[in-house]
Amino acid sequence: MQAFTVQDPHSYGNRHEVMPTHLSLDIRLDFDQQTIDGSCELNLSWLDGTADYVDLDTCDFTLESVTDAQGQALRYEIGPRHVYMGNRLRIYTPEQQDTVRIAYRTAPGAGALQWLTPAQTTSQNLPFLFTQSQAILARTWIPCMDSPGVRMTYDAVVRTPPALTAVMGADHLQHDPAEGVFRFTMPLAIPSYLIALAAGELAFEAISDRAGVYAEPGVVGKAAWECADMDHMIQAAESLYGPYRWGRWDTIILPPSFPYGGMENPMLTFATPTILAGDRSLVSLMAHELAHSWSGNLVTNATWGDFWLNEGCTTYFERRIVEVLYGTDIAEMQWLLGQRALHHTVEQFLKTEPEFTKLSMNLDQHDPDDAFSELPYEKGANFLRVLETHVGRPAFDAFLQQYFEDHAFQSMTTSRFLDLLQERLFQGDSHAWDDLHIQSWIYDPGVPDNMVIPDSDHFERTRAAAAAFMTDGSLTAVHHDTWVTAEWLDFLKSLPQGVSYEQLRQLDGQFHFTQSGNSEILFAWLAVCIRNTYEPAFAAVEAFLCGQGRRKFLQPLYAALCANPATQELAASIYRMARPGYHPIAVSTIDGIVNA
Ligand code: BES
Ligand code: ZN
Numbered sequence: 083m084q085a086f087t088v089q090d091p092h093s094y095g096n097r098h099e100v101m102p103t104h105l106s107l108d109i110r111l112d113f114d115q116q117t118i119d120g121s122c123e124l125n126l127s128w129l130d131g132t133a134d135y136v137d138l139d140t141c142d143f144t145l146e147s148v149t150d151a152q153g154q155a156l157r158y159e160i161g162p163r164h165v166y167m168g169n170r171l172r173i174y175t176p177e178q179q180d181t182v183r184i185a186y187r188t189a190p191g192a193g194a195l196q197w198l199t200p201a202q203t204t205s206q207n208l209p210f211l212f213t214q215s216q217a218i219l220a221r222t223w224i225p226c227m228d229s230p231g232v233r234m235t236y237d238a239v240v241r242t243p244p245a246l247t248a249v250m251g252a253d254h255l256q257h258d259p260a261e262g263v264f265r266f267t268m269p270l271a272i273p274s275y276l277i278a279l280a281a282g283e284l285a286f287e288a289i290s291d292r293a294g295v296y297a298e299p300g301v302v303g304k305a306a307w308e309c310a311d312m313d314h315m316i317q318a319a320e321s322l323y324g325p326y327r328w329g330r331w332d333t334i335i336l337p338p339s340f341p342y343g344g345m346e347n348p349m350l351t352f353a354t355p356t357i358l359a360g361d362r363s364l365v366s367l368m369a370h371e372l373a374h375s376w377s378g379n380l381v382t383n384a385t386w387g388d389f390w391l392n393e394g395c396t397t398y399f400e401r402r403i404v405e406v407l408y409g410t411d412i413a414e415m416q417w418l419l420g421q422r423a424l425h426h427t428v429e430q431f432l433k434t435e436p437e438f439t440k441l442s443m444n445l446d447q448h449d450p451d452d453a454f455s456e457l458p459y460e461k462g463a464n465f466l467r468v469l470e471t472h473v474g475r476p477a478f479d480a481f482l483q484q485y486f487e488d489h490a491f492q493s494m495t496t497s498r499f500l501d502l503l504q505e506r507l508f509q510g511d512s513h514a515w516d517d518l519h520i521q522s523w524i525y526d527p528g529v530p531d532n533m534v535i536p537d538s539d540h541f542e543r544t545r546a547a548a549a550a551f552m553t554d555g556s557l558t559a560v561h562h563d564t565w566v567t568a569e570w571l572d573f574l575k576s577l578p579q580g581v582s583y584e585q586l587r588q589l590d591g592q593f594h595f596t597q598s599g600n601s602e603i604l605f606a607w608l609a610v611c612i613r614n615t616y617e618p619a620f621a622a623v624e625a626f627l628c629g630q631g632r633r634k635f636l637q638p639l640y641a642a643l644c645a646n647p648a649t650q651e652l653a654a655s656i657y658r659m660a661r662p663g664y665h666p667i668a669v670s671t672i673d674g675i676v677n678a
Contacts (some may be wrong), residue, residue: 088231088495090385091446092218094161094170095227099133100126100178102227103271105236111281113209113243116197119187120241122225123151124234128178136175136182139221139228141168142189148173151181166449168221184225194219196339196665203282203337204298208246210282212336212352214345214667217386217450220274231384231493233271240264240279247284249296249334251276251347270328270348271491273382278347280334289313297335301355305335308358311365311407315372318406323376323399323483327490331372339631341665343367346374346396354632356601363567363600366404366416373399376486384493386450390441391494394462395482398470401463414538415568417467421533422575424460428528431455436527441465442496451667465523467534472518473507481507496524541572548576555585557592567602574606579613586616596622605635612642612649620652628660633668640675654678 102124109120126136140160148158156179161170173182188195198210213223221228240248241262248264256265268277285299287306290313297305312333316326333351335358344367345352351371357364377395397420405413431439438453441461445453470478485502500520508514515521519530547559560573574595590596595607596619608626611619627639643653657678661669 088384088493090229090231092167092386092450093227093229093232094137094139094167095229095232096133096135096137097129097227097229097232099130100128100136101232102136102234103127105224105226105234105277107224107236107238107240109238110241111211111243111246111248113197113211116190116195117188117192118195118223121183121185123181123183124226125181126175126179131178133178134174134176136173137227138171138173138184138225139168139218140171140186140225141192141222143169143171143225144187144189145171146185146187147183148185149183150175150179151183153183156182166218166451168218171225186225188223191666192219192222193666194222198282198337198339202339202663204300205283208283209243210280210337212280212282212340213278214341214352214665215277216275216345217389217454218275219667220277224274224277226274228274230273230275230382230386233273233382233491233493235267235269235271236277237267238265238279240266240281242281245283246281248279248281249284249332249350250280251278251350253329253349268348272348272379273493276346276348276379278345278350278352280336280352282337284334286332292316292330294330294332295335296332296350297355298337301335301358304358304360305333305355308360308362308365309333309368311362312368312372314407315369315403318403319369319372319376319399321406322402322479323486326375327380328375331375333368333371338629339663339665339668341631341633341667343632343634344371346371346378348375348379354630356630356632356635359567359600361600364602366400366408369403369407370396370400373403380486380491381489382493384495385445386453387443387445388494388496389443389450389453390458390462390465391496391499393459394441394465397459397463398466399482411538411540412566412568414536415540415566415572417463417536418538418541419568419571420456420460420463421536422572423456424464424529427455427457427460431457432528439527439529441524451670461523461529464529464533468518468523468532469503469507471534472514477507500524540569544569544572545576548573551585551589552578552581555588557588560593562593567600570600570603571606574603574610577610581610581614583614583616586611586614587618590619601630601632601635605639608639609642612639612646615646615648620649623652624656624659627656628663631660631664631668633671636664636668637671637675640672644675 104125106123109118148156157174159172194213203210242248244262250266252266252268284296285302286296288294293312295306295309328349340354357367373396378392383391401413522530550556550559598604643649653676657676
């Protein structure tokens with residue numbers, strides 16, 4: 083039960099009157115129709131003695147029946163379809179029934195689901211399905227109160243065609259691929275956006291007795307090698323901020339169309355195969371998703387306007403884990419890259435949507451996805467670093483550890499967080515509030531001028547190397563045998579707008595960026611090539627855009643292709659080819675960029 087309730091502009095749920103406390107799913111995956119059908123039972127806890135209905139979030143469902151626990155039909159109404167809110171489902175419960183049961187089928191094209199044909203998988207043998215519920219897409223496959231401020235435990239039966247393996251972010255009770263029946267239970271209360279399911283031809287490799295990797299059989303070996311540090315990450319995280327509360331931590335490496343880098347589904351991180359660089363250079367993403375097991379999954383943003391509480395705290399925590407495992411140098415470089423991204427995002431949004439450059443955002447009348455950017459991550463993390471620097475690390479770490487313990491399995495608003503800072507962190511320090519510009523950090527657009535400048539001279543060297551190259555073509559300042567990913571990224575991002583064909587040819591000849599197996603480096607390089615109409619890389623641009631569907635990579639590359647008159651046609655032709663393989667989330671973003 084929540085200690086308090088707040089309004090959530092992105093849910094129809096009447097949770098001030100009634101709270102779902104437990105969900106029981108029994109669903110069948112229909113790969114032919116690309117729909118899920120089955121039943122969903124919700125246990126209800128009534129808060130208001132006079133209420134006689136429960137409002138749920140749904141989206142384009144076909145309803146077969148709505149009953150109480152005894153099978154007695156209940157009257158219901160389906161509201162009109164709202165563009166991002168979906169349909170309100172009002173179920174009348176004159177006796178304040180403790181259970182409602184909904185038999186339903188999802189719509190083809192449900193926003194949380196991507197159905198892959200065998201041809202779209204690595205092994206090409208069996209179809210694949212995965213869900214992505216954050217932020218407000220759980221309602222496209224489960225009728226629920228789809229708000230991060232409502233938590234439930236759940237159990238689920240998932241019925242698949244034979245030979246498929248289904249996994250969920252939950253305890254696995256029954257695993258029967260021959261029969262196609264899988265049972266799960268999640269005994270810890272979580273919000274709907276963390277309910278996750280994947281099914282396909284899956285293999286598993288253990289990393290330790292509490293960590294492991296699922297992936298398609300042809301990928302699992304490479305994936306397990308790349309993720310070898312998972313258990314060390316848990317140890318590092320626990321040493322910082324207290325016990326890991328979720329039992330196991332597994333990860334599933336999804337097919338390349340997964341639209342995000344990673345998703346912190348409890349007990350089972352979902353991850354893109356684009357982190358498999360072959361040298362473990364991109365595994366800080368795993369540290370990020372693990373950190374969410376505290377910031378986000380234990381203490382959860384109350385609404386999507388408080389998203390920075392999830393992502394800013396997690397980005398800060400991620401870099402602390404990176405520091406423990408890979409050293410201060412690497413962590414400081416990530417802080418620097420983050421600040422570069424932050425300035426870029428602020429610059430872009432300040433003109434068009436200054437609201438989206440605040441930490442506490444008013445998202446009334448907005449799809450939370452419209453406000454999605456690196457801002458809550460980097461501005462939020464930098465805000466915490468300002469606090470850390472002011473009070474000192476020991477005090478700040480003690481504060482955070484206590485914060486996770488005191489508010490575990492609860493939701494958190496920005497204003498409550500500020501109260502906690504006053505009470506617990508600043509205690510009698512009455513000047514800190516003004517001196518650190520706390521009000522401005524949280525409620526003003528842009529970034530205050532007291533960010534902590536990371537202590538690192540690495541990027542002075544990468545920037546000098548980029549400048550030297552532009553001046554006289556010299557590459558002697560590029561230390562290609564010692565540079566880490568962040569240095570390459572900074573070097574590429576430091577190249578000016580105009581780089582000549584000859585210069586690009588020289589760079590690629592020397593460093594073979596076009597062949598890079600590191601998706602971040604390849605992405606940064608291809609962006610430079612597109613800006614400068616460097617045709618020898620266009621086949622690689624096409625291969626990259628058709629070969630993976632991570633929105634963070636697609637969006638800037640398509641935008642760059644469309645911004646350059648010489649590559650607009652190329653954008654359209656690549657997108658026509660690639661679009662059927664992209665996830666609905668990526669499609670809706672790229673549809674807004676490319677006129678295909
Ligand atoms: N929770 C996010 C992904 C997300 C956010 C999905 C909002 C849907 C709506 C996840 O933890 C995340 O931040 N992933 C990043 C990687 C991370 C290393 C910054 C991503 O996907 O790129
Ligand atoms: Zn995150």
